[in-house]
Amino acid sequence: MADDIKITKSKVFVPKFDVVDTDDAYELDGELSGVAQHDISLEFIDAVTLFITGHTKSHTESTGDLQNLYKHPSVEDDDEGGIPVSRSPKRESKGKGDTKQLIMERTVGEFARMFTSPVHVNQDAVTARVRNVVASIVVPKMVKNPRRKIVIR
Numbered sequence: 001m002a003d004d005i006k007i008t009k010s011k012v013f014v015p016k017f018d019v020v021d022t023d024d025a026y027e028l029d030g031e032l033s034g035v036a037q038h039d040i041s042l043e044f045i046d047a048v049t050l051f052i053t054g055h056t057k058s059h060t061e062s063t064g065d066l067q068n069l070y071k072h073p074s075v076e077d078d079d080e081g082g083i084p085v086s087r088s089p090k091r092e093s094k095g096k097g098d099t100k101q102l103i104m105e106r107t108v109g110e111f112a113r114m115f116t117s118p119v120h121v122n123q124d125a126v127t128a129r130v131r132n133v134v135a136s137i138v139v140p141k142m143v144k145n146p147r148r149k150i151v152i153r
Contacts, residue, residue: 028137
């Protein structure tokens with residue numbers, strides 16, 4: 001099974017897959033860290049090509065953007081010093097407590113991978129599961145019918 005996707009240098013989430021060719025199937029194991037099972041789609045686009053798509057989200061997408069999570073610093077009035085100060089408007093955090101994103105190293109977004117088999121596969125018998133951030137997909141090969149001689153009567 002060959003991997004037909006072209007990798008560019010842009011920041012695109014491209015999950016890494018291992019593909020093993022056994023006697024009766026292709027076994028694909030892909031790292032899908034941060035991707036929920038319901039966010040993965042597998043589909044055959046022809047007799048030999050498996051198309052895997054999905055997306056991963058950051059944890060802040062469900063609670064709002066990072067700007068809404070950040071509380072701007074403000075200076076409070078101090079009665080002891082007698083120096084007038086102005087107050088910044090306070091912004092309420094939409095998450096738990098006051099948070100701000102310091103580092104974001106995980107890649108988020110959509111991905112697509114395509115794998116093409118050199119032989120026909122049994123699309124009806126494909127199995128897939130996700131366990132410990134690894135998607136395991138088994139694509140059985142079509143069983144070859146043995147050659148048989150046909151008697152002409």
